[in-house]
Amino acid sequence: MFKVKKIDLDIGHNYVVALTRDDMVELSLNGGDRVKVINKKNNKHIVCVLDVVNGNSGVKSGTIGVFDKVFEKLELVENQTIDIAPSEKPSSIEYLKQKIEGKRLGLKEFTAIIQDIIDNKFSQIETTFFVTVCSLDTLDDDETIALTQAMVDCGKILDFTNGDKSKIVVDKHCIGGLAGNRTTMIVTPIVAAAGLIMPKTSSRAITSPAGTADTMEILTNVEISTSEMFEQVKKIGACVVWGGAVDLSPADDIIINVEHPLEIDCEGQMIASVLSKKKSAGSTHVLIDIPVGPTAKVKTHKEAERLGHRFTKVGRAIGLNIKVIVTDGIQPIGSGIGPLYEAEDVLKVLKNDENCDKTLRNKSVMMAGIIFDMAGITKSGQGESLAEDILTSGRAYDKMNEIIDSQGRKVIPSYGKYSYVVTAPTSGIIKSINNQFVSKTAFTLGAPKDNGAGLILHKKLHDFVKEGEELFTIYSNSEMKLKYAKAFIYDNEIYYI
């Protein structure tokens, strides 16, 4: 029997209670052990992970520190007494240990693990263990398929076809690392204008200056409920919303939470994460874009082809019609970097503005064309000209306006108050542009949070510049951040002439 001391902190993804080391020794318990915590007043109980505290802080011997989540779940009141009893750890932990010993895991094992993660049953140590085990001993194709299927099986699946299995639902995904790559906001209205269903969920930036959801948010609301999303897609065939609000893959957030601080990448987990979300979003046809370039995420064509092959194999195994394209990732796609400037690029393309970024336009038309071919809307190879027609005719722009209005149009913000023009230190041909430095600069300027922060590139790869000619302009609403960005630019060669 312990007296409850509430710890007013909602932190992490699992249920935690804390005891002093002395009390734990008394009960033959150790940190990381599981205990069943029982509120006798209402007979509610829950299995929690034990944390050790030093008895000289808030939790003293005889009291139990109860974190917010547990406190609410058990409907406790401060200072009441509760019982604890030893409990076993989730059996799926055993599978991880088997994997360390060289066993390959299958659907049953991954489903148990993913379900336990979703149910908050894994401690942070255990989730880290899972992520690290998967990262180190790279998941083979069969395991990746099993993990992907497990992630689909443990979540809900959206159905935008009203049960009509003949209906096609399309999606696209780009394997990150490329600044200004906002094709989604052009491809989606093009394919939707041709009558295809494209309920696009996109991400916000984590370490980049803008995700598609951030850029779309310049123009319209991206946090809509699942029912609003269904209604809109039924009416106009498409949406571009933030995936986080839809919660398609509940395990994913928890896993990313661990992966992010370690900056590790597990290819199998990445493939599983991408494809399980597509499947859960009800997609039937999926186009995967892998940009290749020295400063993109994937550095070589060989590597891109190997990765593409894995995507195709796993995608087919879980019943997707999937196609992978390897594209040019040698420089930023658009001219604007940062949500506002990328949104401007998108609108210029959709409006057929003659000053629009041609790379962004051509890539989007090509991708929409491939989707038409995949979906059988056009004969093989003829999709691109249909896409071109739809874009040129203004039908894609009209569709984009429908989407924007349906989600809740916003007033486009102004450019950042502070700006600075970076000029060429010498004359010559631009030999390379460092995508990572471009992204870092935009990030330093305050993107994506400051929606006036970003860059406009005036010159692109292979352009000729004269000494003193404008290379790019940086914008921010913070004078301090502009100063930081200038220092970063001074230290790092973004354009190599």
Added chain:
Amino acid sequence: MFKVKKIDLDIGHNYVVALTRDDMVELSLNGGDRVKVINKKNNKHIVCVLDVVNGNSGVKSGTIGVFDKVFEKLELVENQTIDIAPSEKPSSIEYLKQKIEGKRLGLKEFTAIIQDIIDNKFSQIETTFFVTVCSLDTLDDDETIALTQAMVDCGKILDFTNGDKSKIVVDKHCIGGLAGNRTTMIVTPIVAAAGLIMPKTSSRAITSPAGTADTMEILTNVEISTSEMFEQVKKIGACVVWGGAVDLSPADDIIINVEHPLEIDCEGQMIASVLSKKKSAGSTHVLIDIPVGPTAKVKTHKEAERLGHRFTKVGRAIGLNIKVIVTDGIQPIGSGIGPLYEAEDVLKVLKNDENCDKTLRNKSVMMAGIIFDMAGITKSGQGESLAEDILTSGRAYDKMNEIIDSQGRKVIPSYGKYSYVVTAPTSGIIKSINNQFVSKTAFTLGAPKDNGAGLILHKKLHDFVKEGEELFTIYSNSEMKLKYAKAFIYDNEIYYI
């Protein structure tokens, strides 16, 4: 600028502050990122790991949750404001990522990692990452040597020789998993009686019913300060104390904290942990005991020899005179299990009681003899007879009494109030005894905490028993625990007849 909200909880091994998700997005920060937390009032600052909290609990937007350790280190007061600034993660994290990519780590890398762990710079996620990386991609011999040396270099080294490098300091270590294996408490007084220095630090039980420190604690105080330990060893040549009070390997606790809940064993880490502690304790000559048996930690002779070879290689590389013996681990060594009953076994051997446990006596004499041979006290092969002489003459018992008195003699407690005799269900030869079940029974009875809890084995391997004859007696001071233990015995075959 954030307002300080103290989180009155001293938990984990690193410095943590918590912000709401909204505030983190505002500052382009993520969970797991490092921030420098600055108290402008006294110019103190400290790098902390960021945790995310949901803003509906104690930490609201604009406030920063500051855990106890940070609060005290920065000498903060509730509700004052503090500044934060982005900070880099420890560079040693980079080495772990290199290891994932297949690179072997050396002394420089391991030293950086261990030092960062000791300095509380690793988050729990990162320490788990380290442990898992080491467990999965088993450390090779060179890496194990580097890790061991790094653990030595990052801690203090005790010197019991007053700088006299010709002096010998001996130690022994048993690779766990065997009930009643209390040779340390016999070997130490024997070798000290011969004039060798043996400053023995032992562990408490974590998942077993008794560690040597727990058993010694029945007879005397085991938590003495390092200076008391030095004084005692100088005077009488030996001690048997709890290693935790001496803090020889500060990284070890933190690592074990992560290993324990995962129940994983990294052989390289285990070797590094054992040998770095010996080296840090100033030992020059070390005897390693690897018991082998179907229910011991090491199951086969082949496995024991492989492991022994690694211990020898690593031990020599860090400058230890090391010897490994593979011993019989087929059944518990003594007759008593649990601190009180094991201490009784030890005293019977030291007092030359004719009813003493012969296995325990013989093994201890053999080990002390090997130490004499290693130390050059005797010619090779003649150590055992010297050990036998010292034990038989009562000099070992006298030395043990010196140790007990010096540390602070205790009154030996009584047997557990409740007891139960388990009898043979059938007549026959005892074919096997399950060490793990024996340990589990003692643990269930309340050992090591309840010092009246434990077992006395009346029969051992290959003994003949008649149906109904006494096999063993269980004791506890808790009627409930005795009942639990009876249920466990009923369900599990401890003696196989």
